[in-house]
Amino acid sequence: MASFENTVTIRRPVEDVFAYLAAFEHVPEWNYAIVETAKVTPGPVRVGTAYHQVRSIPRTSEEDFEVTVFEPPARLEIQGRLGPFRATIGYLLEPADGGTRLRNPVELGSSGLLSAAAPLVTGRVKQAVAANLDTLRQLLERAA
Numbered sequence: 001m002a003s004f005e006n007t008v009t010i011r012r013p014v015e016d017v018f019a020y021l022a023a024f025e026h027v028p029e030w031n032y033a034i035v036e037t038a039k040v041t042p043g044p045v046r047v048g049t050a051y052h053q054v055r056s057i058p059r060t061s062e063e064d065f066e067v068t069v070f071e072p073p074a075r076l077e078i079q080g081r082l083g084p085f086r087a088t089i090g091y092l093l094e095p096a097d098g099g100t101r102l103r104n105p106v107e108l109g110s111s112g113l114l115s116a117a118a119p120l121v122t123g124r125v126k127q128a129v130a131a132n133l134d135t136l137r138q139l140l141e142r143a144a
Contacts, residue, residue: 002122003107008133011099012140018073020140021091024051030136033057033083033128046070055083085110104133 010017020026022045027037037053039045049067054060065080069090076091086109094101106129108122 001107001109003105004122004126004129005103005105006126006130006133007101007103008130008137009097009099009101010137010140012144014093014095014100015073017100017102017140018076018091018093021093022070022072022076024053024078027053030139031132032135033132040064051078051080058083102133104129 024037024045025039028034033055035054035056037051039049040052041049043049045067047067047070049070050064051066052062052064054062061083063081063083065078065082065087067076068079068088069075069077074093076093077088079086079088081087082089088107090103090105092103092105106126108125
């Protein structure tokens with residue numbers, strides 16, 4: 001298991017950032033590796049809501065994840081198979097500096113050959129996630 005955390009401050013209210021993040025259909029707008037994300041569970045987002053998405057990087061693949069924590073407007077978490085990893089991704093939001101501090105802890109599980117390479121891959125994944133969070137920040141600040 002490998003883990004890391006990125007943090008970004010977004011000049012938007014916590015409620016706005018949470019609402020945007022909780023609509024996972026927005027993921028392709030700020031994550032360059034995702035082509036499409038669709039909710040497959042009817043009704044409002046809650047614990048147990050399932051999503052299906054198409055990834056283009058590192059190769060084209062389909063994956064599924066589920067909301068495991070839903071505590072508006074402070075905490076959101078998903079778990080699933082994302083790319084080659086079993087992943088738990090958290091979004092922890094708090095008011096800060098006239099906006100929102102978003103902490104993004106990530107745990108990646110792997111097996112086989114990938115588990116041996118996990119320490120090498122984790123640094124690159126962390127950088128890619130940081131770049132995605134910066135795109136998210138820019139997108140939400142432009143929309144203000």
